[in-house]
Amino acid sequence: MMIKVSGLNVTFGQGTKANHVVRGVDFGIGTGECFGLVGESGCGKSTILGAIAGRVKQWSGEIRINGEAVQQSRRELAQLRQQQIVFQDPFGSLHPRHTIGRVLSEPLEIHGISDRDVRIAKVLDQVGLPQRFRFRYPHQLSGGQRQRVAIARALILDPQILLLDEPTSALDVSIQAEILNLLKDLREERGLTYLLVSHDMAVVTHLCDRIAVMQKGKFVEVTTRAAMIKGDLSHPYTRLLRDGSLGYRPVSSTAAE
């Protein structure tokens, strides 16, 4: 078990204003597995990812990574290095005034790793970018190339887990295909474990072995890729999401709000 989450609760704010975002979630992700979290905006899927990454600190419950329990606050660098995030919007997640080379060397500096040049050259190669891109700025890159840089930045510390927060939703269909293929290849080559958060059912089904469907901070169903493809689903909310992503079907409009 690479990631084991039990009884995870996340609450933002206190007292009467408390917002209970994640309500008692349990799941485990095996080594080399790809686990998907789907749900609509505000359901808490990115918050779970944030708690695992150490970005969200007000959680309770238990999170174990590689068997080791992690603390809410103060994590060791060595623990943080095991999981890296790729964010949704490559336009927002790369520093506009840093060259790609500098973007990629920053995690190495923080973690005190030497042989930076070698690592940067290697990781650029892995994500399919030419070496000369080291000296470019994000605005000189296309959306797909930028997302490759974001993936390279996550990979440069040799993590075992990639946390993918809507990695393709800001990209065009043809670029999305490239990135999804890259993610699939990287996982096979390096035996990575993925936790993918997305609202796009087709993307999640394409990449993930198991899929958890979230609504209002809870899992309503954990299903498999095969069941999702067949439409063999038990919860009506899962069916709603699946039907919705297949295209337009008139719904009875009185159901609105």
Added chain:
Amino acid sequence: MLDAPLLSVRNLTVAFPSLQHVLPAVRNVSFDIGREKVGIIGESGSGKSTTGRAIMRLHPAKTQITADRMEFQGRDLLALSERDMRAIRGHRISMILQDPKYSLNPVMSVGEQVAETAILHEKLSRRDARLRAMEMLEKVHIRDPERVMSLYPHEVSGGMGQRIMISMMLIAKPALIIADEPTSALDVSVRQQVLTILDELVTGNDMGLLFISHDLNLVRSFCDRVLIMYAGRVVEELRASELDQARHPYTQGLLEALPSLTEPKDRLAVLRRDPAWAQG
């Protein structure tokens, strides 16, 4: 299409001049829209939104818009004065934009904003306009419009915001609606509701709809006809139900690059772009 089309466009070209050169964003685009739902599909930068905005003449003044013909109900849109154009915008042709968060006025209550259209175009009194606004909000299935009227845009959800925008543009009973990614910012369940409302209204009121989107599955199931744009050109025009039989390699490439829920693929085909597509 039984009678003359609502909107007829022939060889529309839109170019943005910059200091160094003139950048053509849309080149020789031709299409007709009748009382039907026409989709424009394309990737970012393909010129689909530029086309929509050119019909409304919403581009900055120095933009070069030329066309052999751009007629709306027999009137030449390019020859109209700005004053005449204002009578068409929002009155005969309306636009729905992508994100209600950015397109509603944040410092005006919902009721005021919806009523404003009625006051401007229908010359109604404030009191009548308010009643009219309420009626329109009911039409887009907003329960308790009285309460919603007094809210500000930041107090409503995305789906409700989008329905408010739809109600706003329906108030003047336009003949043509240009919807630029109207549901891209919405969740799946809300998206279906908004589309259903749009569908009912277009079909029920005999309107034309130009539906700009990048979502192939959505356009395929929602529209009657589809135009596929690439690098500022329409590369293919098809009946929406026949999208699978697309001939153009770009359309085929787009369809193959799409991950599918029903027919899983191990690897997605990556689109190989042919420079010849851009030349038409």
